[in-house]
Amino acid sequence: QMQLVQSGAEVKKPGSSVKVSCKASGGTFGSYAISWVRQAPGQGLEWMGGIIPILGGTTNYAERFQDRVTITADESTTTAYMELSSLRGDDTAVYYCARVSYDILTGYYSMDVWGRGTTVTVSS
Amino acid sequence: EIVLTQSPGTLSLSPGERATLSCRASRSLSSNYLAWYQQRAGQAPRLLIFGASSRATGIPDRFTGSGSGTDFTLTISRLEPEDFAVYYCQQYDTSLLFSFGPGTRVDI
Secondary structure: OOEEEEOOOEEEOOOOOEEEEEEEEOOOHHHOEEEEEEEOOOOOOEEEEEEEHHHOOEEEEOHHHOOOEEEEEEOOOOEEEEEEOOOOHHHOEEEEEEEEEEEOOOOEEEEEEEOOOEEEEEOO | OOOEEEEOOEEEOOOOOOEEEEEEEOOOOHHHOEEEEEEOOOOOOEEEEEOOOEEOOOOOOOEEEEEEOOEEEEEEOOOOHHHOOEEEEEEEOOOOOEEEOOOEEEEO
């Protein structure tokens, strides 16, 4: 069963960037998409974007993050990355990576494996 | 952009009771591209239901998803203590652009 192991907590200054990693083990990395979802303190889940390694690393991003987020993947190390730039205080959140699986029987996608989350704190 | 709304915001129930959670989309979802997730306090979300009504691996049959078009429901037939959590619906389109609803908290 695939597991997703995320990098450790980060504290960043406003205006800087953060890069969070998500290493997959126990499965075929290139067969799945990886999404990034964040959760501000006491708030709900917010999808940021994703990458599809099997489609040559095709990425898609939520409109509100389009200008600030870059998602990449390194198949040789089975690791996905999410870099968020121009950090602000309201970017303080837990950032999750999740595997997006395709169910052959039903034709549906879902986020069926999640990392444990990486806390990013933005503070001066 | 499709917007999901969930109701109620909070549901206060007791163990053994039935919970009915609603998720409404601002326009009809293609082919029922809707999933439900459970998030317990301090934990990552967990997939419960995909394709509006298909239970994920290992999910007890007390969880049932239903609905189509713009109106979807998650029903928990008999609440267990571990079911008290926040539940999110999620939709996606054919480009794999996702979005979540604001969540429903199920409290004791």
